[in-house]
Amino acid sequence: AQKVTQAQTEISVVEKEDVTLDCVYETRDTTYYLFWYKQPPSGELVFLIRRNSFDEQNEISGRYSWNFQKSTSSFNFTITASQVVDSAVYFCALSEASGTYKYIFGTGTRLKVLA
Amino acid sequence: SAVISQKPSRDICQRGTSLTIQCQVDSQVTMMFWYRQQPGQSLTLIATANQGSEATYESGFVIDKFPISRPNLTFSTLTVSNMSPEDSSIYLCSVPRGTSGPVYNEQFFGPGTRLTVL
Numbered sequence: 001a002q003k004v005t006q007a008q009t010e011i012s013v014v015e016k017e018d019v020t021l022d023c024v025y026e027t028r029d030t031t032y033y034l035f036w037y038k039q040p041p042s043g044e045l046v047f048l049i050r051r052n053s054f055d056e057q058n059e060i061s062g063r064y065s066w067n068f069q070k071s072t073s074s075f076n077f078t079i080t081a082s083q084v085v086d087s088a089v090y091f092c093a094l095s096e097a098s099g100t101y102k103y104i105f106g107t108g109t110r111l112k113v114l115a
Numbered sequence: 116s117a118v119i120s121q122k123p124s125r126d127i128c129q130r131g132t133s134l135t136i137q138c139q140v141d142s143q144v145t146m147m148f149w150y151r152q153q154p155g156q157s158l159t160l161i162a163t164a165n166q167g168s169e170a171t172y173e174s175g176f177v178i179d180k181f182p183i184s185r186p187n188l189t190f191s192t193l194t195v196s197n198m199s200p201e202d203s204s205i206y207l208c209s210v211p212r213g214t215s216g217p218v219y220n221e222q223f224f225g226p227g228t229r230l231t232v233l
Contacts, residue, residue: 033221035221037224043205043226043227043229044224044226044227045158045207045209045224047221047222047223050221091157091158101146101211101222102148102160102163102173103148103158103160103222105157105158105159106157107156107157108157
């Protein structure tokens, strides 16, 4: 069965601190895709990254970095030098290639960055 | 990237009534998805809407409660029928990016419809 677990319900950090959001997934498929989305208070979902199961290379984009480890079924997201504008709910999601492209979302982590 | 609009952006409805939510995309897409996000919760897929065929509903969602139309490749509607306060949620539509390959798995989401049922 597919499942995405985001154990951290809410995290508060002070501006400029680094913060890591955890994501653990379960799937029987060998080909799958993992995603991170940001949902700011305005409500829209903003796409951040897609990771393919066959590509374990970590990725860095500005202050954002992602650590994908198949051995532990984890896809963690780190924000370096956090800013108040990073305050949002962050969702990790899984899509299996054998499925119908539907997403299984984690429960989300609410990040509060305090000035 | 696809531009997706939803109408209405928000509504307050009375128990027992129905509301139809529209989703318009600026390009032709084969698949459209409808999600529900209950207050403080994650997103749950309601159904997949393919043009020219019946929508495919996920476990726990039925056509009588959430009828979906998909008259063409750029438009879909979701109706929330016989509403109760438990239906108060944000309803979002989404479409895949691109037409094939891994990017097809990336989804663009509409801005959502915030529904409150009294």
